[in-house]
């Protein structure tokens with residue numbers, strides 16, 4: 001369904017370019033994109049699903065990624081040599097990804113390795129990170145994960161080595177450790193500005209999981225008070241939140257899981273049910289529209305301004321200079337090592 005408030009000329013131009021390029025072009029759209037963008041895309045999905053789509057589609061020469069920069073970069077790492085990846089706005093970054101600078105990550109790794117030896121720990125990096133950190137993980141026998149496969153990635157890492165260093169989302173790290181029943185005193189936070197990340201040598205030795213001190217400003221806006229308020233006004237509502245929320249919010253909710261989990265939760269809910277969701281507002285509003293037989297409510301309105309930077313106007317500009325404008329390019333060595341870490345994630349979910 002195309003947004004009627006949009007300039008028809010603009011939409012027509014986009015559709016004409018799509019038709020002219022046919023299967024040579026795919027437009028990937030993340031669930032958090034505004035509806036006008038999702039409606040113009042070929043595939044809608046979460047960061048994992050879209051990266052898989054990019055990896056599997058050999059026909060398309062041009063991949064246009066409507067999402068944030070780390071997602072387009074991941075698609076470019078997985079793309080085949082004849083494919084180009086473009087993003088309609090290079091400034092569409094991710095605050096959380098920016099909280100882990102690769103040189104600080106490598107310095108932290110060096111300090112931890114000196115204490116426990118690097119054969120005792122696996123680096124795991126959330127998809128929400130730049131290519132250099134993914135490459136660092138690839139070089140050091142680590143893997144990438146997303147919110148949909150973080151527990152599997154943790155199990156995989158623990159089957160190989162005793163400890164995990166997880167970047168950059170402390171909450172996804174802590175929530176995943178909680179899911180796997182790792183005692184909370186064995187999970188420590190690495191604060192990059194402090195000596196030994198604010199830890200002692202003995203705490204580092206004793207730990208099972210070290211989490212980088214990063215977080216998502218969109219998902220940490222949800223509070224236990226929002227949940228209490230929702231339970232008062234809608235006592236029958238099931239409350240579902242994303243694992244980038246704080247552990248307190250996760251504990252107070254009825255269910256938590258990745259973007260894909262939330263989409264399926266609403267899809268599978270009984271007609272007439274009420275679901276209150278703690279994640280990005282564009283996805284929630286679209287789910288509400290898509291399932292009019294259910295009441296889908298936001299726990300609180302929280303928008304990702306980075307995702308919102310992608311507009312139909314910028315998409316058109318990208319399409320008019322296909323293969324050139326805002327093209328993602330990654331140094332060959334970084335790409336090769338980052339691919340190792342992404343391939344480990346893809347294999348892990350196939351197993």
Ligand code: 13P
Pocket residue numbers: 045046047048127128146147148216244258259260
């Ligand atoms: P997904 O991995 O579920 O697509 O989420 C990405 C993200 O940025 C969540 O804030």
Ligand code: SF4
Pocket residue numbers: 068093094095096097128216217218219280304305306307
């Ligand atoms: Fe990054 Fe948070 Fe936006 Fe996701 S919602 S892209 S983690 S800032």
